[in-house]
Structures are given as structure tokens and as C-alpha cells.
């Protein structure tokens with residue numbers, strides 16, 4: 001078989017790669033270009049934040065990488081394979097934690113282990129031992145020791161989002177998709193959770209795609225920030241963020257931090273006026 005080794009190697013090294021991707025919704029007069037010719041290469045351990053006005057295609061990119069949506073044109077590769085060929089471990093968390101109310105917090109967190117390979121086939125055996133330990137370990141890391149037996153309605157929004165992060169990470173995903181996970185939380189809780197997420201990420205270094213409206217959140221957490229604009233959706237800026245880790249709230253008071261968030265704000269305002 002003749003295959004370009006250079007091309008396949010570059011795909012293999014990347015966690016995710018979008019090549020000339022277009023996504024069009026609807027047909028004929030109703031056709032709508034949600035994402036224009038997008039090229040993107042994400043390496044293992046990248047923490048990518050996506051910012052931009054509502055409707056610019058942030059969630060569309062998440063769905064493409066997760067294999068929930070096919071591109072209209074172009075190619076999407078994840079872990080070196082075209083999406084859909086073979087799934088790699090993906091963890092997800094959204095703005096609404098959607099815990100199942102009839103299960104305890106621990107059972108909710110362990111749910112992915114019941115569903116995804118290779119854990120599912122030993123779930124019945126391991127749920128009271130190693131899987132339970134794994135859940136307890138994560139609960140401790142997010143500051144929820146002792147809350148495993150509670151039901152979701154007994155926890156505050158911030159606590160539920162902590163549990164949500166545990167559930168997204170319980171199966172040690174290589175790829176973590178976060179769509180405005182802290183969007184519904186108050187500023188103080190949100191800033192606490194930035195540090196929690198940073199710590200979790202620094203431990204196993206999964207590749208992260210984080211969608212957020214909060215530019216300080218993007219600057220605090222990300223190693224790369226994609227700025228997007230709408231109509232048609234496209235990436236207009238790909239900015240490396242080099243602040244040393246672990247970043248703290250002190251980092252956010254540095255002049256370079258304010259400079260970065262001001263730059264981002266200006267780019268988004270400009271993009272909205274086009």
C-alpha cells in the first residue's frame with residue numbers, strides 16, 4: 001500500500017486534527033455555513049480554550065472531535081484515525097451537570113465505567129473495590145470527601161460541577177471536552193474550580209477542549225486560545241499562553257494577564273462588527 005508516511009505520522013502524533021473542514025447545516029436557501037474551512041492541529045496535553053461570540057461554531061468543533069457530527073467537507077482525525085473508525089477515551093462535561101437523581105453522587109461518577117470499554121465488562125466485579133476507590137480518590141481531589149453517598153439534590157451547583165469533573169475523568173480519558181462547564185456558577189465558585197481543574201489536568205495531562213465565554217477563565221487555564229468569529233464560523237486567532245503553572249489567582253493580577261484578556265476582548269468585539 002502506498003501511503004505518505006509523513007502525513008500518517010503527523011496525524012498519529014496529533015490528538016485531533018481538522019483539515020479544511022466545513023460544516024453546513026440545512027439545504028438550499030436554508031443552507032447555513034456554521035464552520036468555514038477550518039484547519040486545526042491539537043497535540044497531546046494541549047489545553048485548548050475556544051472563545052468567540054455565540055453561534056461561531058465552538059460547540060460544532062467539540063462535536064466534530066467527539067465524533068458526534070460529520071464534516072460537510074474536509075477531514076477530522078482523532079488519535080491519528082478518521083473520526084468514527086475507533087473511539088479513544090473521551091470525557092465530557094457541560095454547563096448543566098445532569099446527574100441522575102436516583103443515583104448517589106458516587107454512582108453517578110462511576111457511570112462511565114459501567115458504559116465504556118474496557119471497564120464495562122468488569123464493572124460488576126470492580127464497582128465495590130477498585131472503581132469505588134478511584135471515585136473516592138477523585139472526590140477527595142475536588143474537595144468532596146464524604147459526599148459520595150449523597151444524592152445530587154443535596155449538593156450546591158458548585159459541588160455538582162466538582163462531581164461532574166470527577167465523572168468526566170473517571171475513565172482516564174485522553175480527551176476532555178468541556179462546554180462552558182462553569183458558566184452557571186458565581187464568580188468565586190468559578191475561580192475556585194479553575195484551580196481544581198488545573199490540578200486535575202496537571203496530574204494526567206489529558207488533551208482538553210474548553211469552550212468558555214469567560215476570557216479570564218481561558219487565560220487562566222489554557223495553553224492555547226482559539227478566538228473565533230461568526231457568519232461563517234472560523235478560527236481567527238490561535239494564541240499560545242505561556243504563564244507558568246500552577247497558575248494562581250495572583251497570576252490574574254499580572255500585567256501580561258490583563259494584556260492578554262484585553263487583546264482577546266478586542267478581537268472578539270472586532271469580529272462581531274464584521
Ligand SMILES: Nc1ncnc2c1ncn2[C@@H]1O[C@H](COP(=O)(O)OP(=O)(O)O)[C@@H](O)[C@H]1O
Nearest residue numbers: 025026034053054055056057058059060061233
Ligand atoms: N443541528 C443544527 N442544525 C442547524 N443549525 C445548527 C445546528 N447546530 C448548530 N447550528 C448553528 O450553527 C451555528 C454554530 O453553532 P454552535 O457551534 O452551537 O455555536 P457556539 O459557538 O455558540 O457553540 C449556530 O448559528 C447554530 O445556530
Ligand SMILES: [Mg+2]
Nearest residue numbers: 058059060211
Ligand atoms: Mg455552544
